[in-house]
Amino acid sequence: xxxxxxxxxxxxISKTLFETHDLTERTLGLAPGTLTWRGPFDPESxxxxxxxxxGEISERGYWLTRSREVGRMLGEDWPDxxxxxxxxxxxxxxxxxxxxxxxxxxxxxxxxxxLAILSNELDLFYGGDFRARxxxxxxxxxxxxxxxxxxxxxxxxxYQSVLDALSLAAxxxxxxxxxxxxxxxxxxxxxxxxxxxxxxxxxxxREALRHFGLQFD
Numbered sequence: 001x002x003x004x005x006x007x008x009x010x011x012x013i014s015k016t017l018f019e020t021h022d023l024t025e026r027t028l029g030l031a032p033g034t035l036t037w038r039g040p041f042d043p044e045s046x047x048x049x050x051x052x053x054x055g056e057i058s059e060r061g062y063w064l065t066r067s068r069e070v071g072r073m074l075g076e077d078w079p080d081x082x083x084x085x086x087x088x089x090x091x092x093x094x095x096x097x098x099x100x101x102x103x104x105x106x107x108x109x110x111x112x113x114x115l116a117i118l119s120n121e122l123d124l125f126y127g128g129d130f131r132a133r134x135x136x137x138x139x140x141x142x143x144x145x146x147x148x149x150x151x152x153x154x155x156x157x158x159y160q161s162v163l164d165a166l167s168l169a170a171x172x173x174x175x176x177x178x179x180x181x182x183x184x185x186x187x188x189x190x191x192x193x194x195x196x197x198x199x200x201x202x203x204x205x206r207e208a209l210r211h212f213g214l215q216f217d
Contacts, residue, residue, distance in 0.1 A: 002192060002211040003172040004114035004141075005104075006162055008153075009122050011178035012196045012204075013101040013136075016040075017066075017088070019198070020096055024088040028074060037066065040178075040198055059179070060121060081125045093126075093133050100216075104205040105139050107214055115140045118162045118175070123147040142166060153177070154185020163191075174211045176204065 007013055017024065021035040037046040043053075052062040063081045070088075071078030078084055089096050109115055117140055123130070124147040131137050142165040146152045149161060163170060170190040177183050178196040186193050192211055196204045206216040 001213055002113070002174045003168050004116055004166050004174070005108050005208060005212070006116045006118050006166075006173050006175045006191070007101075007105075008177040008179075008182065008196070009117055009119040010125065011198050012176055013097060013105075013117070015096045015098055016198055017085075020088070023095070024070075027088055028070070030073060034073065035070070053180075055181070060124075063125065081121070082127045085126050085130075093130060094135075097134065097136060098201050100201040100205050102136055104209060104216060105136055107209060107216065108212060109139045111212065111214055113212055114166055114168070116162050116166055116173075117143040117145070118153065118158060118177075119144070120146045120152045120158075153179075153182040154188075156185065156189050159186055159189040159191060174208055176208050 010016065016039065018037070018039040018041050022032065024030070025032055025034055037049065039046050039049040043050055048062055048065060051057050052059060060081070063084070067078045067081050067084035070084055105115060122143065122145040137143070142162065144158070144162045144165060146158065151158045151161065153159070159170070159175070163173065166173065171192060173191050174194060175186040175191040176194045176196050177186070178198050180195065183193045183195045194204055194208045202216065209216045
């Protein structure tokens with residue numbers, strides 16, 4: 001049985017920006033349907049996403065491009081992803097947390113298991129004050145963020161950093177991420193893994209909780 005659940009943040013705990021285009025458009029005053037790129041929900045609509053999946057650009061590069069595009073729609077220069085996220089989601093960040101994530105986190109924590117986040121860009125994308133406005137993050141034993149460590153998944157050192165912080169062996173941890181390359185990196189480091197399906201969050205959390213002998217209800 002596993003001892004700790006290690007979650008990516010964007011896509012796994014929070015909804016993707018693809019899923020909240022309507023909220024973004026309302027918040028920014030854009031006409032409905034302005035944002036047409038849909039990433040994994042409609043890969044054919046998003047050649048840039050396909051390029052990222054092929055490894056031609058980084059995930060950070062993808063979102064920087066999208067941030068600049070949306071900023072230009074408003075006649076502004078947005079130099080980073082943080083600006084996009086704060087403008088689109090800053091008023092009430094809890095509205096973009098997946099309800100399935102909140103439920104799974106509660107089930108795991110209440111059962112006495114450990115929780116960790118391993119993110120490539122939590123503070124980079126969401127801003128340093130974002131965590132304080134999300135009570136759900138108080139349930140986590142450790143948060144490892146490459147914004148500060150400079151070590152991005154799938155670098156083996158990223159996974160080792162969270163194992164060291166938890167003082168657990170790799171096969172004691174279940175790692176959940178929505179990017180194939182990060183799952184492959186975790187598997188190479190011998191962590192148990194669940195590839196998160198952003199189109200079916202409940203099924204992914206159900207699979208993760210089975211490693212703990214828990215039911216996702």
